[in-house]
Amino acid sequence: SQTIHQWPATLVQPVGSPLSLECTVEGTSNPNLYWYRQAAGRGLQLLFYSVGIGQISSEVPQNLSASRPQDRQFILSSKKLLLSDSGFYLCAWSPRSNEQYFGPGTRLTVT
Amino acid sequence: GENVEQHPSTLSVQEGDSAVIKCTYSDSASNYFPWYKQELGKGPQLIIDIRSNVGEKKDQRIAVTLNKTAKHFSLHITETQPEDSAVYFCAPRESGYALNFGKGTSLLVTP
Numbered sequence: 001s002q003t004i005h006q007w008p009a010t011l012v013q014p015v016g017s018p019l020s021l022e023c024t025v026e027g028t029s030n031p032n033l034y035w036y037r038q039a040a041g042r043g044l045q046l047l048f049y050s051v052g053i054g055q056i057s058s059e060v061p062q063n064l065s066a067s068r069p070q071d072r073q074f075i076l077s078s079k080k081l082l083l084s085d086s087g088f089y090l091c092a093w094s095p096r097s098n099e100q101y102f103g104p105g106t107r108l109t110v111t
Numbered sequence: 112g113e114n115v116e117q118h119p120s121t122l123s124v125q126e127g128d129s130a131v132i133k134c135t136y137s138d139s140a141s142n143y144f145p146w147y148k149q150e151l152g153k154g155p156q157l158i159i160d161i162r163s164n165v166g167e168k169k170d171q172r173i174a175v176t177l178n179k180t181a182k183h184f185s186l187h188i189t190e191t192q193p194e195d196s197a198v199y200f201c202a203p204r205e206s207g208y209a210l211n212f213g214k215g216t217s218l219l220v221t222p
Contacts, residue, residue, distance in 0.1 A: 032208060043200060043212035044155070051208075059209065090154050098143040098162070100210060102154035 002027035006091050006103040014111055019064075019078040021106050023091030026072065031093040033074040034100065035066055038088040050074060086110045113138045113211035117201055123219045124191055132216045134201030135183040141203040144177055144184045145210070149198045159186070191220045 003026045013019060025031055032051050036044040046059045048066035056066050063082050067075045074091055091103040114137035124130050134144075145160035161168045161175045161184065168175050172191075177184040184203070188195055198217050202210035 034208070043214045044202075044210075045212075046209045049208045057208075092154075098204065099145070099157055099160065101157060102147075105152075105154045107152075 002093070002101070004091060004093055004101060004103040006089075006106050008106060009104065010107045010109075012109045012111060013081050015083055016080050019076070019081050019085070019108070021076040021089055021091075021108075023074040023076075023103055024072055025093045028072070028093070028095065030071060031095060033068060034092040034094070035074065035076050036090040036092065036102075038090060038105075040087070044090065048076070081110045083110050113141065113203060113205060115201065115203060115211050115213040117199075117213035117216050119216060120214065121217045121219075123221065126191060126193060126220055126222050128191055130186075130188045130191055130195070130218055130220075132186045132199055132201075132218070133183055134185065134203065134213055136203040136211070137182065138203070138205050139179075139182060140205045141182075143204040144175065145202050145204075146173075146175060146186045147200045147202060147212075149200065149215070151197075155200060188218075191218075193220050193222055196220045 005024050034049045035047040038044045050068045064078050089106045092100045094100045116135045118133050142163040147155035148158045149155040159173050159175050172189045174187040198215045200212050200215050202212045204210050
């Protein structure tokens with residue numbers, strides 16, 4: 001069966017510091033991968049998606065970037081965090097069909 | 112982009128009663144209609160989905176109904192239990208990769 005991992009689970013970072021969140025998927029190959037952000041009490045906003053290694057599409061302009069160095073690894077990064085980057089970051093994967101399956105999330109607090 | 116609305120935003124029912132959450136969408140080209148359940152501090156979990164060539168789908172106590180003409184679909188939970196308490200999101204999708212999440216419905220099932 002497929003599993004999706006995210007780390008760290010929680011993170012507190014000062015404004016202006018760099019960020020690296022990692023997501024890995026097991027038990028599947030060539031998945032579509034996604035990064036979402038969820039602000040407190042709100043729905044999910046798609047940030048990036050990837051259909052293959054090195055292929056990244058950005059949905060919204062922002063302070064963040066994404067990379068996919070390996071087939072089942074997806075990384076979310078920032079060079080300098082802003083207060084507004086605080087939130088719950090969710091990675092998801094999907095087979096070449098409709099369903100998307102989410103990881104456990106990373107709670108980021110920028111102070 | 113897709114305009115997605117969920118109603119109600121909060122719902123409180125007694126254990127054993129039924130709960131219904133409605134999702135309306137704007138894009139008539141939408142062809143995939145999932146519902147997600149999110150418990151506090153966790154990633155969303157896909158609980159049921161339906162495609163545009165089907166009007167209703169049932170899985171034990173959970174069902175989804177779709178009215179493509181009126182552009183809405185609903186989540187039905189029967190014989191509710193306290194563990195059904197969570198935030199529920201609809202996320203209709205047109206073509207492409209993005210799920211368009213509603214703002215969520217907070218369901219509370221009281222014993």
